[in-house]
Amino acid sequence: MPSAIVTGATGITGSAIVHHLLKDGSYDKIYSFSRGNPGYKDPKVQHVTLDLQSSAQDMAKSFEGVSAEYIFFCAYLASEDQDELSRVNEALLYNFLGALELNGSARKIKRFILTCGFKQYGVHIGPGKQPLLEDDPLLENDAGGVSWPPIFYYPQQRVLANAAKKGGWEWVATLPEDVLGYARGNFMNEATALGLYCAVSKALPGSELPFIGSKANYFTFNCWTSANLHAKFCLWAATAQGAGNQIFNVMNGDTESFQNLWPRMAARFGCRIPDPMFPNGGTPDTKGFKGYESSTIRFKNKPPLKVSASALGLSTDSVSNDSPTLFLQVDPEKWAKREDVNKAWATLRERYNLDQHAWDKATWNFLTMTLGRDWSCVGSMSKARKLGWTGYADTWNELEETFEILESEGVLPPLNQLKRDF
Known part of the structure; x- marks a missing residue:
């Protein structure tokens, strides 16, 4: 062997x-x-x-x-x-x-x-x-x-x-x-940051779960x-x-969007979806969600689409020439430094004996990129399929399974207790 x-x-x-x-x-x-x-x-x-x-x-x-x-x-x-x-x-x-x-x-x-x-x-x-x-x-x-x-x-x-x-x-x-996955002691992943955001939001007054990123991102399509x-x-x-x-x-083999995933995360953690979700427009240079701080991040480079622009007939189009921009209506790094947020986290940590390292090492910048961008990231699996690859995973199921592992490892609060207590 x-x-x-x-x-x-x-x-x-x-x-x-x-x-x-x-x-x-x-x-x-x-x-x-x-x-x-x-x-x-x-x-x-x-x-x-x-x-x-x-x-x-x-x-x-x-x-x-x-x-x-x-x-x-x-x-x-x-x-x-x-x-x-x-x-x-x-x-x-x-x-x-x-x-x-x-x-x-x-x-x-x-x-x-x-x-x-x-x-x-x-x-x-x-x-x-x-x-x-x-x-x-x-x-x-x-x-x-x-x-x-x-x-x-x-x-x-x-x-x-x-x-x-x-x-x-x-x-x-x-x-x-x-x-999407977990390794003990490794908090450099999107699921950990998302789970912490959802759990703390549940413990905050009103249990609202505002979308972190831009309105455009809410409607883009992505693969995990x-x-x-x-x-x-x-x-x-x-x-x-x-x-x-x-x-x-x-990739998993499905195509997903936060317009589908975000309400499911809110329901899972017992949070409330705000309506309107983007009260200030959710576009660059606008205010944050209610009292939260927003951020607009402008890149200085051309978009990767530029290398294909001529073949696509888009050489002079703005989509191939304008520098990309990220927008966060709730800047996650600023959010994680708020006094009310840290008090809520401390309450969760003490009540459920959670791992402080998870909070200290959470990669909020992952969310800045994945939820702040206004472009889709969809790849094709055709090349592998043609060679016989048949694997598939449901993205929501994988995300939920990762949350469950994070709960069992003391990174996130036990879901039933979180929903009972807040």
Whole structure:
């Protein structure tokens, strides 16, 4: 039976892959690589403490004697500086591949799965052509006459492809979008921030749940990716015929909108949907919802749509030339600093013995982007479907399941008690 290596095994995508490798039953050994020990109790899992920021030589010593046919690379280091983000994450992968070569582990590889994401399409800097396709033009080398900010997935994919060609093995890059899932101690995800916002809103007077973002965002369409579905896809892509040396979108398979999800979240947490939802218009430079502070964030770059503008007949259209704008009628970062909000959180924390780290480390900036943008982010799953991929997940079900896990882990209040007490 084959063996597998998973880097970033304590993260949301990495831990889900380890979980599904164990469920799969066809792998006899799973090596979890991370700085902290994830504490897997199954004897099939062997943890290797690894600092991916170290040199290839030092890494090679860390996992000497460890090799696997299939490698799932989910490691990532965050940085606000885009140049530094690109440099560091390219170096992580480059040095890891070098370590595999130095200690002879590379000789056993059959396929290497790299987790990337929808930043491949520049969804974090503006609207692109919809739906997003794996062969869309890259945002580099002055494409569309624009000097684009670095996107670290591109150099990572080139580094991986070159290593695979040299070593005689295959690679796959996955592009999930807005991953829904949980890993203990990891609060860098949209579901945690949304759940905290809903729970605290329930505890505030009136239990209203105003939409955080813009009116335009409320009506856009988006795709999400279940961490569990992504893990299943990675296992499928590791052995699927014809999947080697390919990039794949990986989404749940449905298309969703906050005009559908937001009322369902309000009902779930026992909150009230305000009407009107956007009393001040919900557009840039308008006031926030009632007493909340709004924010308008103007980007300085052209939208990614610019690279396709000529082919679409939109070269001179404003949609291809105007810099993108985010608008929040409830700025989540400012909201989380309000005195009444922090008192409500403290009440919830004390009453239900919640994890303060969840509040301190909540990534409100995730909500700033995903709820503040006025563009859709819909990808096509046709490429994977044509090769036989049939996986599907219902986005609302996955979001609700994540909330339930967060409740069981002491990140969110127990739902029945929250609705009873407030």
